[in-house]
Structure formats: C-alpha cells, structure tokens
Amino acid sequence: MNTAIIYATREGCTEKCAHTLAIELETNIEIFNIELDKNINLLDFETVIIGGSIHMGLINKKIKNFIDKNIEPLSEKKLGLFICCMYEGEKAQEQFRNAFPEKLRDNALAHGFFGGAFDFDKMNFFEKAIVKKVANIDHSSSKISLENIKSFAENMSK
Numbered sequence: 001m002n003t004a005i006i007y008a009t010r011e012g013c014t015e016k017c018a019h020t021l022a023i024e025l026e027t028n029i030e031i032f033n034i035e036l037d038k039n040i041n042l043l044d045f046e047t048v049i050i051g052g053s054i055h056m057g058l059i060n061k062k063i064k065n066f067i068d069k070n071i072e073p074l075s076e077k078k079l080g081l082f083i084c085c086m087y088e089g090e091k092a093q094e095q096f097r098n099a100f101p102e103k104l105r106d107n108a109l110a111h112g113f114f115g116g117a118f119d120f121d122k123m124n125f126f127e128k129a130i131v132k133k134v135a136n137i138d139h140s141s142s143k144i145s146l147e148n149i150k151s152f153a154e155n156m157s158k
Contacts, residue, residue, distance in 0.1 A: 082112030
C-alpha cells in the first residue's frame, strides 16, 4: 500500500511529527512538504495522511488550499488527518474541526492530536509577544506526544 504524508510546517514541529509517523507506519511512505512539493499526484497513493500546525487558531493556509482544491479525490482515499497544536482536550478538538472539512473528518480512519511546540528561535518579535501573552510561555517548549503518534499509526494500519 502506497501512503503519502502531506504536511505544512512553520517552525518544524509538524515536519518532525510527519517523519516520526512515517517510521511508525509499516507501509511504503512518501513524505511531502506542501511548501516544497507543489505537484503531488494523489492517484499514486491508496492512503493519504494530511497534517498541519495550528497558528492563531488556524491551520496552515497552504494545507487548507490543498484540501479545498483536492477534496473530492481525498474523500475517496484511505485518509488520516492530524494537527500539531499546544492545546489539549476540547480546545484541540475545536481546532481540529476548524482545520478540516466535515466530509474529510467523517471519512478519516484516524484523527491525530500530536501536541505542539513553541520555538522562540524561529519566531519574530510579534510572534514571541503573542505567545508570551496568550500562552504565558516565555521560552522554547515542546509537547509532542509520541504516544498519540503511535496510536494514530495503529489506527491507520487497521
């Protein structure tokens, strides 16, 4: 089974999660950074996994545009969807619902909440100020959940 993992990352957290997920899956994997790989042929893949980071409550715009452009072929694939965000529980669920259309959420074999990270070295002054104010964090921090990534991979393999 050929599997595509398609992601967008801003500070590298989603990229790290996509590569960790690829190791957990026992299939033929191709990984695509949507910002670098513009021409992804979905016909080449039986399974597609899409992930993106949440910034200011929204998924990466390039992932959103990719989904909007390809919603019909995506709805016919074995599908997995994940987000990287610093929230947990209902807030993470809300961000997931906002990130992916209902048609894809309902069709997905797995929904993933992989945690997130704040990388102050990659943020500009404005972004740091917002994180300090909203999240009350003043340094780089990571909450990536390897357990959630493994669970997602198991659900995709069923």
